Amino acid sequence: MDYSRDVQVACQKILDNCTDCGACVSECKLLQEINEDLTALAARKPSVEEAYSCTLCGLCEGVCPSSLSPRYMFATTRKKAVSDEEVPIEEFKYMFPDRKRNVMKMYREVNGIDYKDLKVDLSLYAAPESCLP
Ligand code: SF4
Numbered sequence: 235m236d237y238s239r240d241v242q243v244a245c246q247k248i249l250d251n252c253t254d255c256g257a258c259v260s261e262c263k264l265l266q267e268i269n270e271d272l273t274a275l276a277a278r279k280p281s282v283e284e285a286y287s288c289t290l291c292g293l294c295e296g297v298c299p300s301s302l303s304p305r306y307m308f309a310t311t312r313k314k315a316v317s318d319e320e321v322p323i324e325e326f327k328y329m330f331p332d333r334k335r336n337v338m339k340m341y342r343e344v345n346g347i348d349y350k351d352l353k354v355d356l357s358l359y360a361a362p363e364s365c366l367p
């Protein structure tokens with residue numbers, strides 16, 4: 235399947251509607267590290283490495299006053315990269331949350347982290363309700 239058009243549509247939506255207000259950037263380490271205006275990022279399109287650095291948490295969507303989604307731009311870039319066989323998807327299998335052993339679960343176990351310890355407003359994130367504590 236060709237996801238080029240999905241990436242184009244996702245980037246174009248940001249190009250057409252983003253005011254570069256910076257609200258998403260101030261909440262997201264990845265966007266801070268990329269250190270570009272969102273419109274500039276959408277214009278050049280995210281790299282595969284940038285797309286795989288996004289956690290898909292959805293906080294950017296939660297804080298955007300224009301209801302835009304940098305998350306979706308990164309997610310479609312990831313889909314395109316997998317479809318184009320630019321990434322060895324088997325190497326990422328331990329990141330899949332539907333697997334019994336996945337890296338997030340193991341990290342929490344090793345470090346004794348429980349979701350109940352989180353002091354953030356989870357309603358801003360894109361996690362399905364069933365994933366929230
Ligand atoms: S989903 Fe948005 S806030 Fe979360 S890591 Fe990706 S760009 Fe940042």
Ligand code: SF4
Nearest residue numbers: 252253255256258298
């Ligand atoms: S919060 Fe929305 S409008 Fe503001 S920079 Fe991010 S994507 Fe653009």
